Amino acid sequence: MFNLSDRDLCRSILGCSDGPAGFNAHMHALGHPVISCDPLYQYSHDQIGCSIRAARDEVMQQVRENPQNFTWNHIRTPSELEQVRMTAMQSFLADYEAGLMQGRYIAGALPRLPFRDQSFDLGLCSHFLFLYNSLGQEFHLRSIREMARVAREVRIYPVVNTNGERAEFFEELLCRIRSSGLGARTEPAGYDFLKNGGEMLRITGE
Ligand SMILES: C[S@@+](CC[C@H](N)C(=O)[O-])C[C@H]1O[C@@H](n2cnc3c(N)ncnc32)[C@H](O)[C@@H]1O
Numbered sequence: 001m002f003n004l005s006d007r008d009l010c011r012s013i014l015g016c017s018d019g020p021a022g023f024n025a026h027m028h029a030l031g032h033p034v035i036s037c038d039p040l041y042q043y044s045h046d047q048i049g050c051s052i053r054a055a056r057d058e059v060m061q062q063v064r065e066n067p068q069n070f071t072w073n074h075i076r077t078p079s080e081l082e083q084v085r086m087t088a089m090q091s092f093l094a095d096y097e098a099g100l101m102q103g104r105y106i107a108g109a110l111p112r113l114p115f116r117d118q119s120f121d122l123g124l125c126s127h128f129l130f131l132y133n134s135l136g137q138e139f140h141l142r143s144i145r146e147m148a149r150v151a152r153e154v155r156i157y158p159v160v161n162t163n164g165e166r167a168e169f170f171e172e173l174l175c176r177i178r179s180s181g182l183g184a185r186t187e188p189a190g191y192d193f194l195k196n197g198g199e200m201l202r203i204t205g206e
Contacts, residue, residue: 001126001157001158001189001190001191001200002124002126002155002157002189002200003155003187003188003189003190003200008122009027009030009032010032011120011121011122012034012119012120012121012122013027013032013034013035013120013121013122013123013124014034014035014036014037014113014115014119014120014122014123014124014147014150014151015034015035015036015037015124015125016036016037016038016110016113016123016124016125016128016147017037017038017110017125017126017127017128017129018036018037018038018126019038019040019127020040020048020052020088020089020092020093021088021089021092021126022087022088022089022091022092023036024036024092024095024099024104024105025091025092025094025095025099026091028095028099028104033102033104034104035103035104035105035106035120036099036104036105036106037106037107037108037113037114037115038105038107038108038109039107039108039109040107041100041105041106041107041108042107045093045096045097048093048096049093052089052093056082056086060078060081060082063078063081064078068195069162069163069164069194069195070193070194070195071192071193071194071195071197073192073193074191074192074193075193110128110129110139110142110143110146110147111139111142111143111146112146113146113147113149113150115150116150117149117150118149118150118151118152119150119151120150120151120152121151121152121153122151122152122153122154122155123147123148123150123151123153123154123155124154124155124156124157125147125154125155125156125157126156126157126158127157127158129143129144129156130156130158130159130160130161130166130167130170130201131158131160131161131162132161132162133161133167136169137167137169137172137173140167140169140173141173141176141177144156144173144177144182144203145177145180145182147203148182148203148205152204152205153202153203153204153205154202154203154204155200155201155202155203156200156201156203157189157191157197157199157200157201158189158192158194158196158197158198158199158200159186159199159200159201160194160195160196160197160199162194163195164194164195164196164197165196166196177203181205182203182204182205183202183203183204183205184201184202184203184204185201185202186199186200186201186202187199187200187202
């Protein structure tokens, strides 16, 4: 999703909106600890486990009812998707309590993150910004500036919503980001699952 190079993996990384995904657990196992920040982490292991089980059928029903929203290139079927996602969530849950104690999972929410300026080399955000149009342009602008405050470089994936559409404010938002002295450009992500979801947004300090 983020064109991460081997060199990137050795940088200090913030995973914003990481949720119940396996990125943090996987990176920890590889010996490259990252910090994940998400409002979900105010909840306990058992509370998150319950909500994952409760959401599972509803999410899969939505996928099965809207297969046209996905490319099915990397993941071939809804059943495979369910297996991949549940495996990632199990990795997360198995790692969560240790990660909380080690400070790898930190509760916090955009547009205000609980970190000092330039705490990280790289800030990543997947499947939150741009996915929900209802968050609006101002929330996106504040959130992206905030991520750029805490990380020297920011990458966001995807840049379309769940219907595979760019927000109508997308180009104006990029202009406003650039006006605030940051670089902003889209580029191929090397991955797509959502329809039209083959691009990420890279934000750099200038
Ligand atoms: C669809 S999940 C994506 C999880 C993971 N990044 C992935 O790609 O599988 C969206 C995540 O955004 C988190 N979220 C909701 N509101 C947020 C906010 N204001 N700031 C940061 N994250 C938020 C949710 O808790 C959830 O974990």
